[in-house]
Amino acid sequence: MLVGTSIAMSGCILDDIPIGTGYAAKYLCSGLWISQIDEQRLTEDFIAPQVAPLPLIWKIDIDETSHTVTVRDRLFGSQNAKTAYFREGLGCTLIHDKTLEELDRQIPYEMTYPNTDYQSLWPAGDAPIESLHPQFDHTLLESVIDEAFAEPEGVTRNTLSVAVAYRGELISERYSDDIEPASPLLSWSMAKSITATAAGILYDQGVLMEDADVLVPEWRDDARSTIKLQNLLQMNAGLDWNEAAQGDDPDQGYGLFEVPDMAGYYVDQPMVATPGEVFNYSTGSSNLIASLVQDKVGGALSDYYEFIQNHLFKPLNITSAIVEFDATGQPVGGAFHYLSTRDWAKLGQLYLNNGEWNGQQILSEEWINKTLTPSNSNPLYGYQIWLNTDRGFWPSLPASTYAFRGFQGQIVMMLPDYDLVIVRTGVTFNNEGASSTSDPAGIQALALGIIASLQPE
Template identity: 70%
Template sequence: MFTHRALHLPVVLSLPLLLSGCILDDIPIGTGYAAKNICSGLWISGIEETRLTEDFVAPQISPLPLIWKIDIDESNHTVTVRDRIFGSKNEKVAYYREGLGCTLVHDKSLVELDRQAPTELLTGQVDYHSPWPKGAASIDQLHPAFDHSALEMHIDEAFRDTPDATRNTLSVAVAYKGQLVSERYSDDIEPDSPLLSWSMAKSITATVTGLLYDQGRLSPMAPAPVAEWTGTEKSVITLKNMLQMNAGLDWNEAAQGEDPDQGFGLFEVPDMPGYYAEQALDTPAGTRFNYSTGNSNLLARIAQNEVGGTLEDYYQFVQQTLFQPLGIQSAVIEFDAEGQPVGGAFHYLTTRDWARLGQLYLNKGEWDGEQILSSDWIEQTLTPSEPNPLYGYQLWLNTNQGFWSDLPANTFAFRGFQGQIVMMLPDYHLVIVRTGVTFNNEGASSTSDPAGIQALALGIIASLQPE
């Protein structure tokens, strides 16, 4: 089956008028963004096509949708996006592989990409009878610790738009003392729908690094094992510098506009970690916090090289050492065209599985009587870095209530673009997951929390019954 979908440029809109709102260099980033995210949204998350393209993808790359042309090939599992002005010059193709998600093909053929795939995908039996976190049974009773009318009212609010933001909340889940007490999903999203991490992937990459630390294979204090840096001024950069985002490399975490390293590094190059590794050292390592998706992509490559170097090696290690012990079966880690994990952005898990990862951290690395991550690693991860006390090892801290002013100082979270969050509140034994595709509305007043994360957390806390 071949599906063709196109949005046409209105005849009243001239080319100069269009391009006046669109930097030409942004067009190939935009077509790459569209192809990759439509591909993954369709075949990983199962989001309805019109909603995906018009409500979720198009607003992020405006005004490109006025001239884009989208071809969806169901038989080959490819999505091709080009623009109607420059045609194939800016064309991007994303290819879906089962268990591996979508990859922008760049100069690779589909056959070459297929050769990277694992010889066998790891799957397990889903236990539909046991409750979360061990199984996938539905919540069958109200938890006595909560005023559930109040709880559901606050979750309702998380799904409502505000004058400042179009929230597009996809899911909310709440776990208390290791039990799932509430979950909610938007239209066409189900409990078994894997949903995009954006930068929450960084926290998984740090977790994989921690597994290798616990095995004695990587050390935060050692120079980062990056071949391109050997014998250069970058050789002093430690793994800890990378984990804390203070490696000192020049990087602009912007998706479009002037010098958009993040956008270029995710959608324009086949070798994502290599692009970051080549950036110039512009600040002494350890002195300046500079948030960088490229940094996390390189961290993931370091881990991949440590476990064997191939896509299959990384896939097997993460599945067998992290996901399977936690009962996580939905996880899809996407790879670049060179077969390297996109450790800074492109991981997909169900809402329940994101909550499992949060529970692992709330449990200080322990799971069902087994220490999956050492308490030593958890302590390091949650230690504020000197250049930015709100950041640990690839996750966000609330040190001195500097991030969420009304939440406890020991709150911490995986966070991602457009309002993705897995928040841990140790004082309340809570894990809160929220996913969505949130946009600040045009002309909206400045807001640091358009997705309403702090309000949601405060509402959930307020719903707890006095003991």
């Protein structure tokens, strides 16, 4: 996402202001009214470092009555102003050229409101962990989690939560002071794995095929007609895309914060490579997959909302999930999903269970196998999930390890060799640059420590 810049307000930095105001408005809106995080912490600790030097000139207006956040800059006033609007159950949306009344007309007639079970233990309910698991050295485990919340030199970790599930049982969890077990937390690119899951459900129903012809009508009469769903899932569609949020041609920044139609922005990109040959990580690709799923289930925001609730979240007793939508009413399949740490762990457990949940096959084993098969264009990537093929991603962890991964250290890691699911969320900044550490959030160290705390039977 957005990276730190110098203080000089010139060149491409001026061009980045509209992206920065959109980032700030959207992040602050969702952080306030979805995650319930303190405004000062959001602006000063989470947002400002990411959009520097914009905070020197920004003006933020929060309207508690209309549930809107507007961010503008003091150089150009309203020219670069962005407003994000919060809708209960749907999160925040940058309004662009829509009115609040137009966005309200997208709201489903019937919304799902959580009926949280505080009597049953995870994953059936949300009762607190009752006892220490006998299979773990909990003194060691807690010291490992202590380290995950520590702030090493050169890194600002801002760890928000850590949870560990073993053999389908939640055995440890911890949260920062302002985060609760029920707090929905930002996915960033972990949303991509949920989007692939939604596509897999439709695949299992025979509705959405990997090799379907002409995914998008606009591609019918040109070379893009050869792009298959599998290419989108494996990030090798061959379309021009720069996964950057600022600077020259920041497609990710434009595609998330500058345009009302996020999937449409990706659809309009030209082809620059043969589908299937070149890996090019693309949030736009995931946004298009989500849009394709929405089209197959009815086409409206309400149709996608009902589909994802009834076919994924409700069967797993996921009560916190919020999928955010763009101004056109399409799901932001590449970035903006919010779930509690416990609910993220349920999704990880679903994959570790090979798609089965309480006797119901939510995802077929066939789809799980496809998801976890390395692509030809990148052996470390399957269907919107990162793989540890030949230990190429986490050298000290088993090759069977795989994960949902997101910006700033979001992860749901599955370790089949140990029957473990590990969730870590945070807002991590590598203050000394990429060369200081390749794992500023300490993900591999966390996983290794948890494994070390697991005692032999």
